[in-house]
Amino acid sequence: MHSMASIKTWFTDFYNVLSPRFCAICGEKLNTTEQKICSACLIRLPYLRRTDFLDNEVSRLFWAKIPIERGHSFMYYHKKGPSHELVMKMKYNHRPDLCQWIGSMMARDLVQKHYFEGIDAIVPVPLHWIRFIERGYNQSYYISKGISDVTKIQVSTSWAKRIKNNETQTHKTASERLINVKDAFQARSRIPARHILLVDDVTTTGSTLIALALAILKENPDVVFSVLTVGKALD
Template sequence: MPTRGPMISVWRRWADLLSPRSCAGCHCRLAPGEDFFCSRCHLEVPRTYYHLSPYDNEMARLLWGRASVERCTAFAFYTSKSNICRPLYRLKYGHHPEVGVALGRLVAQELHPTGFFEGVDFLLAMPLTQKRERHRGYNQCEKLAEGIIDITGLTLLRGVVVRVKDTETQTHKKGRERIENVKNAFALAENASELIHRTLLRAQKQSASPAERLTSLLNTLSSLIRHPSLSFLKPSLSFLKPSASPPHPSVPTGLHFLLIDDVITTGSTLCACMQALKKLPGVKISVLTVGFSSSACPLGPPPVEKTTSAEAADKTP
């Protein structure tokens, strides 16, 4: 119907009137055309633009020599004064998992057109300990990944890397203390190959065409003929010739994982997780975080040099 778009706009306006939405950065009321951030906060996000040079940037150089990494980027610089800090705090400590999905969707909308996700086979969220995940109720990195999936259509791989050590918070620790704190904190799951294989099969079934699904159904029905208890069905199902069952495929080598985290400071936690993931044969790892806590973070626009009229006259030829 041609009136569907205007009707959706009308319903959206009524919903905003009854239950106003607020900006995740400044908590002001959002306009009908705004989502998550208001226009002002959206423009003031201190973006890193590392996705324009994902192989060589400050975040990638932070991991050089410590872990083998493909592409690295962070959505924004993370400081206590940036408007990206408040939604991340609500996500981690305010019991608002919907903030993570919306934030992941926002990040993916900006990175997806640039080709940053090309060649990635799976998303992998930074794992939490069972105790911390039960206390929080969710894994904030998985919520970010769910928002990315809404835009990119990639597959989230769960349970391949587990956190076996309940470490202390990294917030108030220095560089060397952070490394020692997360040492041997991650391990590759014993059934990692089986989990990857099942996830690959599930992804193939979801992306299969109707003809491929029909072929799979016919192969399943044909296997019933060989079952002794269903021998009476052989005459009626004789037109289904059992096809040779394919050999059990092994997990392919050279899979490309995109590791999702909320904030990177020194990279110690990411490196510890990547060391466990590197036990898979020929694996490639890229990193995507929402925030990057760095000394190079711009706290505002670049200063404008003020010159007097006499200095300006001296500079003119």
């Protein structure tokens, strides 16, 4: 019997023989039902599993610093293990497809929890142009695009830009990080949105997202924010 589904599976199998697909985390061959990450690795990811988006370890980073509505991260980001492997692939292995896929996966879960209610636009953390040329793409843009595919909320890359090339925050304390990214961003005025979702790959102390929000607020004092990142790193 040849239903459309079995023909589709046959073509997928055939495609895999010609171009085998591998798990972005462990490197094992994916089976036909798996996409990007194998089911064994998906189970092993250290998910945050929060349902209170107003008060959790992500949203609390922003309290009293910017007008914050909701905050969440998909998983904890550890210095080794599957979460580290995933973020390294997203950033340094030219995998915009992986970023977009993760964005959609996060969004499908969060849509059911009303995470995106009232949000007018998504702003990915911009890369400095030098970094953009080095990497070839902005990972946060593709995460945002994946979220937009599910939510249909527009992604805006023209409202803010990064004017200081200081992405590396490793080995810095919370206050050093804040000073490091201060004035890193510049935003335009009269942004046609009230509630903006800021998106980044990983946050530690929230300093980059806070600096971006402050730059937007400087020109648009009535804007409020929610934040969403793939990883939440520990200090």
